[in-house]
Amino acid sequence: DSILLKVNHLQTSFFTHFGEVKAVRDVDLTINKGEVVGVVGESGSGKSVTAMSILKLLQHPGKIISGNIIYKGQDLAQRSEKEMRKIRGNEISMIFQDPMTSLNPLITVGEQIMETIIEHQPLNKKQAKEKAINLLNMVKIPDAEKRMKDYPFEFSGGMRQRVMIAIALSCEPDLLIADEPTTALDVTTQSQILKLMKNLKGEFNTSIMLITHDLGVVADICSRIVVMYGGMIMEEGSVEDIFYRSKHPYTLGLLKSVPRPDMDQQSRLEPIKGTPPNLVNPPEGCPFAPRCDYAMKICTTTCPEHTYIQEGHRSMCWLLHEEAPKSDFLSEGDE
Ligand code: SF4
Ligand code: MG
Numbered sequence: 001d002s003i004l005l006k007v008n009h010l011q012t013s014f015f016t017h018f019g020e021v022k023a024v025r026d027v028d029l030t031i032n033k034g035e036v037v038g039v040v041g042e043s044g045s046g047k048s049v050t051a052m053s054i055l056k057l058l059q060h061p062g063k064i065i066s067g068n069i070i071y072k073g074q075d076l077a078q079r080s081e082k083e084m085r086k087i088r089g090n091e092i093s094m095i096f097q098d099p100m101t102s103l104n105p106l107i108t109v110g111e112q113i114m115e116t117i118i119e120h121q122p123l124n125k126k127q128a129k130e131k132a133i134n135l136l137n138m139v140k141i142p143d144a145e146k147r148m149k150d151y152p153f154e155f156s157g158g159m160r161q162r163v164m165i166a167i168a169l170s171c172e173p174d175l176l177i178a179d180e181p182t183t184a185l186d187v188t189t190q191s192q193i194l195k196l197m198k199n200l201k202g203e204f205n206t207s208i209m210l211i212t213h214d215l216g217v218v219a220d221i222c223s224r225i226v227v228m229y230g231g232m233i234m235e236e237g238s239v240e241d242i243f244y245r246s247k248h249p250y251t252l253g254l255l256k257s258v259p260r261p262d263m264d265q266q267s268r269l270e271p272i273k274g275t276p277p278n279l280v281n282p283p284e285g286c287p288f289a290p291r292c293d294y295a296m297k298i299c300t301t302t303c304p305e306h307t308y309i310q311e312g313h314r315s316m317c318w319l320l321h322e323e324a325p326k327s328d329f330l331s332e333g334d335e
Contacts, residue, residue, distance in 0.1 A: 003070075004174060004207050005031040005054070010067035012046075012053045019280040023049040023062070025231040031175065036201060036208040038218030040254065041228035044276045047211045050228070051177050054209075055094060056084045072174075089120045093168035097180040099160040103152040109136075109163050110148025113170060120171045135166040138203075139196060158189035165196065172204060179211040194221050216258045219243065224312075227251050230277045230287025233306075237313035248315045250288045286318065298325055 012024040024046045031037050039047045052058050054069050056076060069076040071091070076084065088094075096102055104112060113132040117123060123131065129148070136144035139162040152160060161181060168176055178197070182190040198221045201208055210222060218225055218239070225242045227235040227250065235248045246252060253272035274291035277283055283290060289299040296318060304321050306314040318324040 002033050004033045006070040008068045011065040015061040021279045031207050034205040036222045038222035038225040039211045045228040046231035090171050092175045093173040094177040095164045095168050095181050097183045099164040117170045139166045175207045177209045235315045241313040248317050249292045249294050
């Protein structure tokens with residue numbers, strides 16, 4: 001696989017009245033050409049901030065502290081806002097959870113798609129219109145030509161998300177970053193949108209970074225999954241590694257909280273107890289330690305490094321670390 005994007009040691013903080021919120025702490029992430037990578041974690045785990053850092057769309061008081069964001073060999077962390085605007089329009093697109101906030105309510109959907117096309121491609125109005133209709137057909141909006149004249153509020157949530165995908169694809173991006181694209185939608189629409197993204201990925205060979213709090217969403221569409229917690233990557237592996245071979249307590253907790261069609265949902269769902277850490281003063285050791293049933297003394301003082309379980313499958317947990325002390329479980333020794 002050839003590498004499209006490589007994030008090295010990314011650290012991003014927000015400098016607030018309460019102190020420095022360390023939202024992303026030393027994240028390494030690779031996305032290959034044509035690959036769909038799922039980034040999964042509870043809200044506040046640093047997924048969206050990682051995406052916003054890649055695109056350099058962080059709002060004040062957010063700031064990239066250190067790290068590289070190597071895209072096609074150049075470091076985006078060093079690019080000016082002007083250069084980034086070019087990259088954002090042409091190379092990397094993004095879609096969000098709520099398309100209503102990204103669409104202009106006063107302009108017809110057709111005009112909005114055409115505007116984006118004309119902004120980035122040397123096409124005249126007529127050609128842009130044709131292309132817009134094509135795109136709407138591609139994202140399976142019925143009566144595409146007629147619907148060009150409709151305003152965003154005249155579309156359902158699912159149809160609006162299709163419009164956003166059409167706009168995002170209008171520049172034929174090499175990378176599409178989708179942040180909770182189906183979270184606001186009902187289950188049926190959600191699976192239709194995911195299927196659509198999967199098909200389009202096949203057609204355009206676009207790489208996709210799919211951000212979600214829901215592990216259930218990523219299984220079908222992703223080839224690789226990155227699990228984040230407390231601003232760090234807890235585990236990374238293939239879908240099979242994460243679903244069937246994970247030994248990481250946080251990933252296992254997430255898996256238990258995923259609704260599964262083959263199980264009675266009520267009896268099955270088991271949310272992870274406790275709340276994510278305060279990232280102003282993150283725990284010194286493993287960020288999951290305060291919630292982890294397996295936490296040992298060392299977990300509260302020292303953050304473990306990633307251990308490779310096999311190629312492509314890494315996990316940040318003392319339980320898997322060869323230097324881990326074997327017998328100092330907090331719950332046993334220290335009453
Ligand atoms: Fe739990 Fe320790 Fe592993 Fe963190 S390092 S997940 S606290 S066992
Ligand atoms: Mg988010």
